[in-house]
Amino acid sequence: MTSSPPNNDSTKIVEKNIESTTDITLGTTKIDDENKNNDSNVVVQVETFETPENEFEDNSKVPHLSYWKIFVLFLDFGIHAWGGPVAQIALIKERLVTKRQWITHARFNRVYGVYQILPGPEATELCMFFGFLAGRGRLGGLLGGLGFILPGFILILLFSFIYVKVGLDNIYFNASFRALQPIVAAMVLRAVHKIGEHSFVSHKNNQFNKWLFGLAIISAIQTAVNLNFLITLAVCGIAFMFIDRKMYWFGLSVFVLELIGFGIYVGLKKGIPSPTSIGIGVAKETDPGHIFALGLLAGSLSFGGAYTTIPFLQVEAVSIGKWMAKQVFLDAIAIGQILPSPLVMFSTFIGYYGGYVFGGHGWAVLEALLISIGIFTPCFFFTIMGHHILEKLVRNKFLAAFFDGITGSVVGIIAVTALDLLKFSISNVAILKNLSPDKLTLVAAQHSSVAAVLYVLSLAALYSFRRSQTSLLLVIFGAIAGQFLFVVTDDI
Numbered sequence: 001m002t003s004s005p006p007n008n009d010s011t012k013i014v015e016k017n018i019e020s021t022t023d024i025t026l027g028t029t030k031i032d033d034e035n036k037n038n039d040s041n042v043v044v045q046v047e048t049f050e051t052p053e054n055e056f057e058d059n060s061k062v063p064h065l066s067y068w069k070i071f072v073l074f075l076d077f078g079i080h081a082w083g084g085p086v087a088q089i090a091l092i093k094e095r096l097v098t099k100r101q102w103i104t105h106a107r108f109n110r111v112y113g114v115y116q117i118l119p120g121p122e123a124t125e126l127c128m129f130f131g132f133l134a135g136r137g138r139l140g141g142l143l144g145g146l147g148f149i150l151p152g153f154i155l156i157l158l159f160s161f162i163y164v165k166v167g168l169d170n171i172y173f174n175a176s177f178r179a180l181q182p183i184v185a186a187m188v189l190r191a192v193h194k195i196g197e198h199s200f201v202s203h204k205n206n207q208f209n210k211w212l213f214g215l216a217i218i219s220a221i222q223t224a225v226n227l228n229f230l231i232t233l234a235v236c237g238i239a240f241m242f243i244d245r246k247m248y249w250f251g252l253s254v255f256v257l258e259l260i261g262f263g264i265y266v267g268l269k270k271g272i273p274s275p276t277s278i279g280i281g282v283a284k285e286t287d288p289g290h291i292f293a294l295g296l297l298a299g300s301l302s303f304g305g306a307y308t309t310i311p312f313l314q315v316e317a318v319s320i321g322k323w324m325a326k327q328v329f330l331d332a333i334a335i336g337q338i339l340p341s342p343l344v345m346f347s348t349f350i351g352y353y354g355g356y357v358f359g360g361h362g363w364a365v366l367e368a369l370l371i372s373i374g375i376f377t378p379c380f381f382f383t384i385m386g387h388h389i390l391e392k393l394v395r396n397k398f399l400a401a402f403f404d405g406i407t408g409s410v411v412g413i414i415a416v417t418a419l420d421l422l423k424f425s426i427s428n429v430a431i432l433k434n435l436s437p438d439k440l441t442l443v444a445a446q447h448s449s450v451a452a453v454l455y456v457l458s459l460a461a462l463y464s465f466r467r468s469q470t471s472l473l474l475v476i477f478g479a480i481a482g483q484f485l486f487v488v489t490d491d492i
Contacts, residue, residue: 061102061103062102062130062134064136065135067135067140070131070134070140070144070147071143071146073134074130074143074144074145075147075150077092077095077127078147078150078151080340081148081151081341081342082468082472083468083471084343084468084471085121085122085343087468088123089112089122089123092123102134115383116198117303117403117407118303118379118382119379120302120376120378120383121306121343121344122305123148124145124149124342124376124379125145125379125382127148128142128145128379128380128383129383130144131145132384141384142380142384145383148342149341149345152339152341152345153345153348153372155340156335156341156346156348156349156352157348157368160335160353160364160368161352163331163335164356171431171487174486175483175488176479176480176482177334178428179451179454179478179479179486180330180334180475180482181327181424181425182425182451182454183455183474183475184334184425185421185422185424185455186458186459186462187333187337187471188307188333188418190463191414192307192411192414192418195305195308195414199212199411200213200216200408200411209404209408212404212405215409215412216411216412216415218236218255218412219233219236219410220413220415223413223416225273226273226274226275227273227277227278228277229278229279229280229315229413230280231258232409232413233406236409237405237406238254238405239251239252239255239405240408241398241401241402241405242254243401243405244401244404245401276315276320279320280297280316282294282297282316283316283320284320284321285358286321286323286355286358287358288370291354291371292370292371294317294350294354294371295347295371295372296374296375296378297312297374298316298347298374299344299377299379302344302375302379305343306346307343308413308414310333310417311416311417313347313350314329323354324353324354324357326424326428327424328353329350332347332349332353333346334478337472337475344375347371347372347375348368350371351364351367351368351369351370351371352364352367352368354367354371355368422455425451426455427448428451429444432444432447434488454478454481458478461474
């Protein structure tokens with residue numbers, strides 16, 4: 001029996017790989033009851049189209065731009081960097097890959113995959129990567145990154161000055177930020193879910209890995225009992241290096257050794273570590289050297305994006321250093337959400353505030369610059385050293401597994417921080433300090449109830465509306481709502 005030609009109901013399947021693209025067309029004929037089992041009713045037509053072998057090396061469509069044009073190009077990206085990292089990366093891809101076709105989509109995805117593993121904000125790293133290509137060297141990459149972060153740095157510097165100058169004792173200013181605290185706490189909890197969506201995926205096979213999920217649970221437990229961050233990350237990273245290669249007993253033995261060490265500590269100290277043990281105390285003082293070191297530490301541990309810096313900065317500045325109140329820390333994150341900048345630049349506010357505590361506005365500007373340099377140094381170093389070297393690093397099986405283990409464990413650390421911020425954002429009564437005791441209890445209960453409602457509504461909005469501007473709109477809504485919900489006057 002001869003087959004009839006494919007009809008209009010043909011199904012087209014496209015399979016792609018790095019080497020070639022295979023087009024498979026399946027055509028079917030009408031099959032009657034007598035020949036349902038006849039395999040000849042299916043025609044397979046295979047057409048193969050070879051893609052360039054150097055697809056991941058081809059820079060022929062990347063224009064050679066002057067250093068000034070590179071800086072201006074990515075300055076424009078920085079000015080339009082609204083909506084957080086997802087929107088920023090989408091903007092870069094749309095303009096440089098889809099429209100200008102500097103590189104292929106496949107190459108972009110591969111580059112982006114590399115930066116997801118390494119510490120640092122991916123949008124900034126992508127700008128440096130494209131600047132590196134357009135400038136034919138490291139200086140082009142440096143200027144691309146600087147252009148992207150400069151608008152956000154200037155705006156956060158300005159907002160930091162206004163906050164310190166006006167907001168600390170202004171009831172209306174404080175009312176808006178009181179409303180923002182539960183909203184920001186909801187954003188951090190939502191970020192745990194979003195980060196987990198890619199952090200629990202092994203780069204070995206791009207599939208969900210139950211061991212990485214387990215590392216997040218272990219790191220959350222260890223954080224809850226105040227085990228040091230660095231110990232948690234190192235143990236989880238090393239353990240997963242063995243687990244990923246199916247050397248399960250070696251991986252589990254790493255945790256057993258850690259548990260033995262923890263048990264010895266508890267026995268000697270007669271209790272679990274104090275909350276300050278969770279950090280390393282790099283910013284007990286607010287002088288320029290300590291503030292720069294704080295930025296360098298947070299930037300080096302920012303696996304998975306900007307939200308991963310939140311636990312480290314909070315512990316060092318709030319819990320150990322005690323030079324920043326927790327409500328001010330939440331306010332810093334809120335400011336980072338409303339400006340066109342990498343979210344990690346809320347650290348600029350922390351540096352400014354630390355400098356102000358140290359010696360006034362002059363020191364504040366200096367330390368805002370220093371903490372920003374510190375937090376971006378790791379990602380600048382990794383990107384400027386060259387993408388080829390980065391790919392070799394992350395394709396090393398042991399190193400890739402180590403990075404995967406760290407990224408998975410970070411999710412658990414952020415989850416504990418998110419719950420801590422939730423508790424504080426609902427129970428915070430700092431703006432009620434001037435009320436008389438007979439009024440304090442009632443007003444505090446009212447504020448906590450309103451804050452809880454704001455938290456639930458914000459979390460629902462973040463899950464219901466997936467647009468990049470949702471966080472920005474929530475912050476604007478919260479700032480306005482605070483004027484009606486949290487203004488505290490003497491005649492209240």
